[in-house]
Amino acid sequence: MIERTPILNIATHAILVFGLLFLLLPMYLVIVAASHSLQDVVAVPPNLLPGDQLWINLQAAWAKGHLGERFVTTFVVAIGVMTGKIVLSCITAFGIVFFDHRLKMPIFWLIFITLMLPLEVRIVPTYAVAANAFLPFQTLLDLSGITWVINALSGVEVKLEWNLLNSYAGLIMPLVATATGTFLYRQFFLTIPEELVEAAKMDGAGPLRFLWDVLIPLSRTNIAALATIMFVYAWNQYLWPLLVVTDQSYAMIAVELSRLVPKFSATGGEVPKWHIAMAGTLIVMLPPIVVVVAMQRWFVRGLINTDK
Amino acid sequence: MAHITIQDVRKSYAKTEVVHGVSLEVQSGEFVVILGPSGCGKSTLLRMIAGLESISSGEILIAGKVVNDLEPHQRGCAMVFQNYALYPHMTVADNIGYGLKVAGLPLAARNAKVAAVAASVGLTEFLDRRPGQLSGGQRQRVAMARAIVREPAVFLFDEPLSNLDAKLRVQMRHEIRRIHNQISATSVFVTHDQAEGMTLADRLVVMNKGVIEQVGTPEEIYHAPASVYVGGFIGSPAMNFMGGMVSPNQACVALENGSRIEIPQALATAHAGQLVQIGLRPEALSLVPAGMGAFDATFDFFEELGPTRLYHFQFEDLMIAALASDKPPVQVGQPMGLKIAPEAVHLFAADTGKRLEATQKAAQPVMV
Numbered sequence: 169m170i171e172r173t174p175i176l177n178i179a180t181h182a183i184l185v186f187g188l189l190f191l192l193l194p195m196y197l198v199i200v201a202a203s204h205s206l207q208d209v210v211a212v213p214p215n216l217l218p219g220d221q222l223w224i225n226l227q228a229a230w231a232k233g234h235l236g237e238r239f240v241t242t243f244v245v246a247i248g249v250m251t252g253k254i255v256l257s258c259i260t261a262f263g264i265v266f267f268d269h270r271l272k273m274p275i276f277w278l279i280f281i282t283l284m285l286p287l288e289v290r291i292v293p294t295y296a297v298a299a300n301a302f303l304p305f306q307t308l309l310d311l312s313g314i315t316w317v318i319n320a321l322s323g324v325e326v327k328l329e330w331n332l333l334n335s336y337a338g339l340i341m342p343l344v345a346t347a348t349g350t351f352l353y354r355q356f357f358l359t360i361p362e363e364l365v366e367a368a369k370m371d372g373a374g375p376l377r378f379l380w381d382v383l384i385p386l387s388r389t390n391i392a393a394l395a396t397i398m399f400v401y402a403w404n405q406y407l408w409p410l411l412v413v414t415d416q417s418y419a420m421i422a423v424e425l426s427r428l429v430p431k432f433s434a435t436g437g438e439v440p441k442w443h444i445a446m447a448g449t450l451i452v453m454l455p456p457i458v459v460v461v462a463m464q465r466w467f468v469r470g471l472i473n474t475d476k
Numbered sequence: 477m478a479h480i481t482i483q484d485v486r487k488s489y490a491k492t493e494v495v496h497g498v499s500l501e502v503q504s505g506e507f508v509v510i511l512g513p514s515g516c517g518k519s520t521l522l523r524m525i526a527g528l529e530s531i532s533s534g535e536i537l538i539a540g541k542v543v544n545d546l547e548p549h550q551r552g553c554a555m556v557f558q559n560y561a562l563y564p565h566m567t568v569a570d571n572i573g574y575g576l577k578v579a580g581l582p583l584a585a586r587n588a589k590v591a592a593v594a595a596s597v598g599l600t601e602f603l604d605r606r607p608g609q610l611s612g613g614q615r616q617r618v619a620m621a622r623a624i625v626r627e628p629a630v631f632l633f634d635e636p637l638s639n640l641d642a643k644l645r646v647q648m649r650h651e652i653r654r655i656h657n658q659i660s661a662t663s664v665f666v667t668h669d670q671a672e673g674m675t676l677a678d679r680l681v682v683m684n685k686g687v688i689e690q691v692g693t694p695e696e697i698y699h700a701p702a703s704v705y706v707g708g709f710i711g712s713p714a715m716n717f718m719g720g721m722v723s724p725n726q727a728c729v730a731l732e733n734g735s736r737i738e739i740p741q742a743l744a745t746a747h748a749g750q751l752v753q754i755g756l757r758p759e760a761l762s763l764v765p766a767g768m769g770a771f772d773a774t775f776d777f778f779e780e781l782g783p784t785r786l787y788h789f790q791f792e793d794l795m796i797a798a799l800a801s802d803k804p805p806v807q808v809g810q811p812m813g814l815k816i817a818p819e820a821v822h823l824f825a826a827d828t829g830k831r832l833e834a835t836q837k838a839a840q841p842v843m844v
Contacts (some may be wrong), residue, residue: 382565
């Protein structure tokens with residue numbers, strides 16, 4: 169901010185405070201609703217102060233939603249997506265930035281274009297692939313006539329199948345294959361001075377050695393930022409897990425949470441149990457908040473790229 | 477200990493050739509400085525020796541072995557970069573020892589070597605610091621130590637002093653020379669700063685537009701520049717140039733306005749009637765009253781340099797500079813005579829820009 173006048177200061181602070189309240193109010197209402205009994209939650213006028221039922225409601229939500237099991241599943245997926253994403257985007261950006269080859273730019277743009285095609289847009293084809301990960305190869309074989317040739321020669325019908333539905337692989341892999349991380353890494357790698365690469369060459373470090381000894385230590389903050397984003401992103405996944413998982417033992421927590429939120433048709437005219445749903449929401453929100461708060465310092469540094 | 481042979485080396489990027497067939501011999505243990513303006517291909521040449529740039533054609537041999545297809549670390553070279561290129565996340569000790577670590581040297585041996593080299597460049601107390609916590613001169617030392625520790629046969633410097641302030645630059649210059657004398661590796665040093673070139677070099681290589689203009693000791697290059705380009709590039713303040721024609725009868729060069737500048741008789745005879753450029757070093761010119769010198773010029777202004785003064789004159793449409801220690805003898809706008817000893821005049825062919833010598837004819841191949 170270049171201008172420094174008291175009025176402007178007050179105005180900007182007012183906007184900030186307003187924004188903060190705007191963001192915190194729903195959270196507050198969740199806490200209030202989660203701490204009352206059913207009667208108090210649905211009472212008119214609504215209670216705006218927290219009640220004393222919080223612990224009881226949390227316990228009820230935990231038991232009713234099988235949140236213990238869901239936590240394990242979701243942690244596995246979130247950690248898997250986070251790790252996979254970091255590794256994948258690091259090595260793709262490494263390949264794009266530090267090696268000179270003809271396909272460098274086309275490959276980069278192909279990856280970049282996927283930013284415009286998030287999972288939600290291509291969910292049907294992705295589901296088809298998840299149902300049989302070998303489907304693209306099978307299609308190639310069919311189209312090229314190889315299937316027919318093999319069948320004619322040996323009588324064997326080639327049918328490749330690798331089903332990813334109801335598995336951790338099916339949950340994790342489609343979420344890993346996106347461009348955001350690659351782009352973040354690429355932008356960081358581009359800031360590495362050419363002379364550093366050359367110094368490593370003179371020191372006799374090969375590409376992988378350079379990646380491990382120089383690039384990865386230098387991109388610690390980027391890794392932290394990406395890890396934070398990806399953890400929260402994976403934790404909050406709803407649509408993809410809903411689709412790809414029918415076996416309840418792989419259900420993710422956001423999907424489970426939607427089941428805690430009562431639908432009127434399902435309750436058969438009974439009053440919806442909002443207090444339990446809100447208590448569940450509180451529990452589900454907790455891990456992302458903890459991660460963001462814990463990683464905040466790194467997270468901000470990683471995104472603004474000043475650690476040099 | 478390794479001599480370097482560069483044979484007709486060329487470098488092209490796509491269709492543009494930037495180094496046009498350079499050949500050079502660097503003797504074992506010699507300190508060679510490649511001097512030239514930015515974009516003359518000097519850094520490219522150095523990087524081809526180091527193996528950081530591919531060689532488009534020609535050969536480079538280090539210690540008698542063709543290194544064209546060898547990786548940088550296999551060539552036995554160490555390089556000091558302009559921006560030091562230290563690993564920002566490693567301590568000074570790790571920076572110096574990284575090459576040894578990659579080479580697989582055990583930790584104890586590595587530490588011993590790092591400690592010894594750090595001591596020799598005065599870095600012992602900084603071994604645990606990061607490059608970010610060091611001053612420019614200290615970073616420079618780390619970069620040098622990193623190169624020394626590998627005990628290279630060839631030491632390459634890519635404008636290592638250009639990021640330092642003037643005082644530190646002189647100090648590091650001495651240090652580099654001292655280190656060279658100590659470890660006596662063959663050194664190739666690239667710079668655009670002629671003071672660095674003149675003071676450091678055993679032999680100086682002047683490059684321009686991708687070709688070598690002249691190779692010689694700093695003394696040879698200063699006293700007998702091979703071309704107009706070298707004459708103008710080496711020496712500060714820069715050499716003055718004028719056009720004229722050699723007249724053998726009076727042993728002089730006749731300028732366009734009729735003034736005559738005396739040159740040795742042998743030189744005049746050898747190039748009688750030729751159109752030439754004459755080069756006059758400001759320090760070789762002396763000031764005399766108007767009409768007493770070789771030619772008269774209008775006094776323009778002077779710069780105080782302390783021990784001497786740099787006088788600027790207007791002659792026809794040229795600016796002429798002369799170094800002299802006496803006070804300005806005339807007012808601004810008044811004419812003054814300028815005098816020069818015949819032997820101090822440099823003669824260059826007007827068309828090719830090459831230096832003309834009295835004996836040059838004899839050096840040419842004899843047609844049978």
